[in-house]
Amino acid sequence: MTHSLRRRLPLLLAVAGIWLLASDDARAHYPLFDLPGPIVEPKQPFDLDMSYGHFFLGDRYPAKRPEWVGVAAVGGRARDYTAAVTSTTDVVPRWRLHYTPRKPGDYVIGWHAGMFHEPPERRILDFCKVVLHARTPGGTQTGWDRALGSPMEILPLTRPYAIPVGSVFRGRLVRHVKPENGDRLRAEPMPDMVVEAEARSRPLPRRAAYLPNFRLSVKTDSDGEFAVTLPQKGWWMIAAATDGGPGQQGQSKILQRRAVLLVHVGETVWDTPDPEPELAEQLSQGEHDFSFTGTLRDCFAQLSSELGVVIQSREIELTRSVRIEHAKGTAAQVCDAVAFALGVAWRRADGAVVFYKA
Numbered sequence: 001m002t003h004s005l006r007r008r009l010p011l012l013l014a015v016a017g018i019w020l021l022a023s024d025d026a027r028a029h030y031p032l033f034d035l036p037g038p039i040v041e042p043k044q045p046f047d048l049d050m051s052y053g054h055f056f057l058g059d060r061y062p063a064k065r066p067e068w069v070g071v072a073a074v075g076g077r078a079r080d081y082t083a084a085v086t087s088t089t090d091v092v093p094r095w096r097l098h099y100t101p102r103k104p105g106d107y108v109i110g111w112h113a114g115m116f117h118e119p120p121e122r123r124i125l126d127f128c129k130v131v132l133h134a135r136t137p138g139g140t141q142t143g144w145d146r147a148l149g150s151p152m153e154i155l156p157l158t159r160p161y162a163i164p165v166g167s168v169f170r171g172r173l174v175r176h177v178k179p180e181n182g183d184r185l186r187a188e189p190m191p192d193m194v195v196e197a198e199a200r201s202r203p204l205p206r207r208a209a210y211l212p213n214f215r216l217s218v219k220t221d222s223d224g225e226f227a228v229t230l231p232q233k234g235w236w237m238i239a240a241a242t243d244g245g246p247g248q249q250g251q252s253k254i255l256q257r258r259a260v261l262l263v264h265v266g267e268t269v270w271d272t273p274d275p276e277p278e279l280a281e282q283l284s285q286g287e288h289d290f291s292f293t294g295t296l297r298d299c300f301a302q303l304s305s306e307l308g309v310v311i312q313s314r315e316i317e318l319t320r321s322v323r324i325e326h327a328k329g330t331a332a333q334v335c336d337a338v339a340f341a342l343g344v345a346w347r348r349a350d351g352a353v354v355f356y357k358a
Contacts, residue, residue: 029053030198030237031113031128031260032060034094038161038264042104042134049094050111050128055198055237056214060092068112069097070148074105074134078148104136106143110150115255123255124241127152130262131160149176149185152259154195154238157225160263165233165271169263171195173224173240189224194245197228199265200235217245233266276348282309283332283348290327290334296320296342300355303338307331310352316344 032053036046053060069085070078081097088094101107113126127150133141144159157170173195174187197216220226220240230236241258243249249256266272274280290306292299297318304311309331327337335353339346345358 029061029116029118030055030239031063031111031126033128033130033235033262035130035235035262036132037267038131039133039135039267040101042101045098045100046132048097048099048109048130049088050096050113051092051094052113052116055235056201056209058201060094062092063095063116064114066095066111067114068110070110071099072108072110072143072146072148073101074103074107074143078108078110101132101134104134104140106141106146107132107134108143108146108148110148112150121253122243122249123253124243125151125255125257126260127257128260128262129153131156133161147174147176147187150259151176152190152240152242152257153187154240154259154261155187156261156263158263160261162268163230163263163265164268165266166229166231167265168227168229169197169236169238170225170227171238171261173220173226173259175257189220189222190240191220191222191224193220193224193240193242194218194248195220195226195228195238195240196245197230198237198239199230199232200237211246215246230263230265233271234264236263236265237261238263276351279309279348279351283307283335283353284330286331288328288331288334290324290338292322292324294321296322299324299338303334307334307353312349312352312354314354314356316342316355316357 029052032051034049040046050063051060052063066085069081071081072078084097086096088096109130111128113128116124116126129148131144141159145156147153147155152175155172155174157172163169173190173193175190176185176187178185195218198214216228218226218228238261239258241249241256243252243256288306290303292302299322300311300313322342324338324341327334335346339355344355346353346355
């Protein structure tokens with residue numbers, strides 16, 4: 001071995017190792033989506049873009065035009081939007097659905113991507129879906145568990161948005177079959193199947209990562225149900241393929257199927273910073289003993305003076321007579337006791353304590 005080759009050998013081995021790692025991760029490509037947060041505003045349009053790649057690594061590959069795109073709006077069946085899908089002009093084009101939720105509630109969006117070919121011989125049909133929630137006045141959540149009837153589908157048993165970080169997500173993997181008598185589709189459980197979970201990394205990773213260290217893997221039980229803990233905030237891809245998990249995929253020339261469900265973790269009161277930490281700290285301190293008899297308007301005025309905070313009210317009759325006896329504790333505990341006595345709720349908002357009818 002020449003001196004020059006000996007000097008270059010460590011670098012060549014390092015490059016070869018990186019190439020092998022990258023090629024191993026890239027063997028299984030997944031539908032890759034760019035979409036807004038899980039909670040959108042009614043009558044406000046948004047874009048949902050689809051290509052292929054890896055959720056964690058962030059690379060993208062071109063995809064064929066989807067065979068079917070449908071939206072199950074609030075209280076209705078899935079409507080076909082395939083003709084409305086357009087292509088972007090990126091270097092790696094994406095397929096885009098531009099959609100406007102007309103009413104508050106949950107929207108189930110389905111995406112049949114068509115056949116995708118992975119070298120050397122793997123052929124796979126992808127059936128994807130995501131649930132977006134159009135904000136409702138009372139926070140109503142109905143319809144997130146609806147089935148689209150795709151040939152292979154993950155049915156959420158946990159609401160697939162506003163999931164606290166570190167929570168367990170539960171789902172059920174089924175295949176929909178049509179009976180010979182022509183009745184409605186029947187959902188059959190798919191037991192002993194590998195289900196993978198992978199987070200969309202933000203920011204994108206700056207170094208290569210070993211596949212088991214960023215992709216979770218569990219199996220379905222006899223009823224097709226599974227549970228997986230999601231430790232990071234952001235979008236997660238939950239996927240199951242008929243040819244199994246890493247190491248099993250690509251071993252057969254038979255056309256495979258894969259179900260993909262996108263779920264969103266985080267942005268809940270348990271994992272976001274307190275927007276008013278100073279007021280929260282103030283309400284957690286002190287030792288008060290509050291009593292009052294008179295009109296509710298005067299009660300709130302005296303309570304504001306006692307606690308040293310701004311008191312506001314919404315949709316409460318302030319002229320009625322009230323009696324409060326020995327509401328004791330910190331400022332927050334006094335607010336709890338007063339709200340309980342009045343039969344109302346309270347919250348912190350814009351630097352004030354707000355009592356309101358829930």
